[in-house]
Amino acid sequence: MISMTNVVELAYMASSLLFVLGILKLGKVKTAKQGNLWAAYGMALAIGATMLLLITRGDWSPREGEWTYQSHALALGAMALGSVIGWWMAVKVPMTSMPEFVAFFNGLGGSASMFVGLAEVPRAVERGQTLSSEGADFAVAVILAVLIGAVTLTGSLVAYAKLAGKLNKNRIGPLGSQGFNVVLGLVCIGAGAWGGFFAADPMGLWLSNGLLTLGSLLLGLGLTLPIGGADMPVAIALLNSYSGIAGMTTGFILKNNLLIVSGSLVGASGIILTQIMCKAMNRSLANVLVGGMGEAAGGGGSKDEGYTKVKSTSAEELAAVLDAASSVIFVPGYGLAVAQAQHKVRELAGLLEKKGCQVRYAIHPVAGRMPGHMNILLAEADVPYEQLYELDRINDDFKNTDVVVVLGANDVCNPAATNDPKSPIAGMPVLTVWDARTVVVVKRSLASGYAGIRNELFQMDNSLMFLADAKKALEDTITELKAL
Amino acid sequence: MSLFLGLAAQAAEAASAPVAQESGSIPFLIVGLWVLLLSIFVGFEVIQKVPPTLHTPLMSGSNAISGITIVGSLYCVGNDYPLSAGIFGVIAILCAMINVVGGFVVTDRMLGMFHAKGGKK
Structure with a gap:
């Protein structure tokens, strides 16, 4: 039977296909522009189909209090505003600042996944049950979406600041040391386990998930700060991969194959680029993440290093x-x-x-x-x-x-x-x-x-x-x- | 590679059927993991051979695709969710939309600059 759900599912399938073909075409200079366009069509199709589904099944019709009208107007407003801001920034940015803007956009993608994960918290509060009451896999997906999304957000912001030359520190207080990262990681695991599987009262749910969010945001800072300026190609590629993985986890929250397919495509592409960059520097990923060798030596410095027989020219x-x-x-x-x-x-x-x-x-x-x-x-x-x-x-x-x-x-x-x-x-x-x-x-x-x-x-x-x-x-x- | 694409397409078709009909015989987690596994294969296959010239556009293009969370955030303002979740949803929509539009436009701009010798311009 052809229901609206099936039609939308088919539209999602088509847009997954457009993403795959788009990326395929992006791999050749002659077809790259067309590939980007196809991916954009895929995105438009996915957004259109989702709105159609929400409207036809009455999801976007007013409920008691008429509040929803406003929240849906807000949703449409946010879409319009986001489009304008995104378009404006993309047109304005000079080509030399491209790296930092890709990092910035990437961070926003990560934050969207984080918020989609967090939106499950008030829902659990309303039900008065734990997140895991919808399944252990569901709870894990929510925790991971918040964790990876938040790390992507703050990590990308650090990358943005470093690339724009606004930040050249490798530490801010305890942030950036590997020991503190381990502590933050443990806090996130603890808060995640509490918020996903044990907390059922409003207070506990908000507190645990708030702690998870805060810990993850700090972890993103701590993980990216030690990475040296010269290693930024690796950092951006890796953060790009994270944003895909975060999107993929929201697919498991919403039981949506499109999100899983596109998220993992991006995740895979980011990982491959990371690998290529590491190979080009003959270093392991672990070595890059712990902090560059040059940083330890004081980041170069301005000394002339005792060159004796340099021939100058004009x-x-x-x-x-x-x-x-x-x-x-x-x-x-x-x-x-x-x-x-x-x-x-x-x-x-x-x-x-x-x-x-x-x-x-x-x-x-x-x-x-x-x-x-x-x-x-x-x-x-x-x-x-x-x-x-x-x-x-x-x-x-x-x-x-x-x-x-x-x-x-x-x-x-x-x-x-x-x-x-x-x-x-x-x-x-x-x-x-x-x-x-x-x-x-x-x-x-x-x-x-x-x-x-x-x-x-x-x-x-x-x-x-x-x-x-x-x-x-x-x-x-x-x-x-x-x-x- | 076309083998992988074919496999993935088949799997996606097979996978989406039980979900859409809500037969409930296969839990979504399993279906989702199948889709995940095959998509990762497709991703690796498709991207492995991209020349360095296109690394930046590939990255910003795939970055725009990661804004697909816009779909997820749209669900969060639906009636399935309490109003307070809608606030998260609206912020997520704003962020994802900047990511999507900004990412695609910037990629298009970059690719517009690539041209062969003796080509137009």
Whole structure:
């Protein structure tokens, strides 16, 4: 029989399919835009079907007191307001701040799951029974939705603050130490067990679940604070995965397959990205979570690390070197993003191409502050994606290249990773830029990168240091090159 | 991979049938775990081969999909729930909606910047 429930269930199935196909298409440059659109259609279908179900089964009709009218008006208002805010933020945000905004949106997704879990508390209060009276699996799902949702929320906010440069502490009071995290974890388990299985009176239900929420929110802070700035690509990918898992648990609360399917799709994608990022840094996930090595060494510092035979260069010399080159590879790093120099790189590359020079870009998997960050920045500056090369595809080509220009990158092209087995970054895959005829490193100072170790590249025979802000350096070089 | 997709589709169909008819013979937990297991497989299969260029859009796109909790929050303002739960529901709707709209629009903006040499623009 075709009931409304079945129709809606079919609509949910269709939107699950749209999500899967959408993500599939997101995996290829040519179809990515369409894939995103399909996923958005899937979302619209899911929202529309849910509203249809709620309206037709009388869920959204007024009950006594006429209060519900207002709460449903509020619900619709919240949807409209949320759409406007989301759209406005998405349109306004500059491409360089993309990492922190993805983190921010992610946190909101987590908080939604947390609130969906918490909404079961007043329901249990009304029934005057424990949460587990609807089944042990139900109680566990509620606890996990609140726990994971809250951790995602505050964890993402910390990631947001760190990425936006508003926070650079690894501790706030006891928050951030592993010992305190264990305490918080135990509090959450205790409060969760109490609130899910034992508390049946209003007081106990609110108190236990309130404690669970508070503990989980603090746990999110405590878990993310120790993660170093350079490890943020891993942190964001992992938090992305959490928000999916939180959504998945709400599927078990509401007995809804769509939520389970989409939640676990996101969860799986986040975990894979996390794995890719860890591999690119040759570190284990546990190592990243406990806190980066560089942080222990004082986060780099501004000392010059005793480099003795550094050869400095200027815009004039760089322009002359580039003018004579027939192949150039740019290696962008976080410094490029900070200086917002992506358009200048493109301009310089355009000049070189006009002279018949081959221009390519070498992208290290963890360059920047989120997975694929550099690709986005360079795409914004209209760099064709065929010119962007991954580590595996370009490393053999450095030896046939005239000039490599390193722009605000450091650890990703440190020879210590390949030739010093005692180095903290030993074994990390790096761009072998030193194989090129000439390497010009554009950097603000000789300070070490996030790994907090010196870079022998700076004093190799074939490397020149251009100590300046990436944007300023490129601007000057362009002027000089035009004057030649 | 198409094998996994086929399997998942079959399982989803089979899984949703008992729920919709409320036959009650298979508890939802079991059905849900089946769906979960197969979706994780699909997720791994679909995402494994994404090139690094697309990592950021993939992340922000999947981030928008995680806003699917909007569906859950809509149920929370229904008559099944007491009015006080509706307050949580309304906040959840607001947050999830920002996540969904913001996520999809930002992803679209990013992808709009990718273009091949000699393409448009």
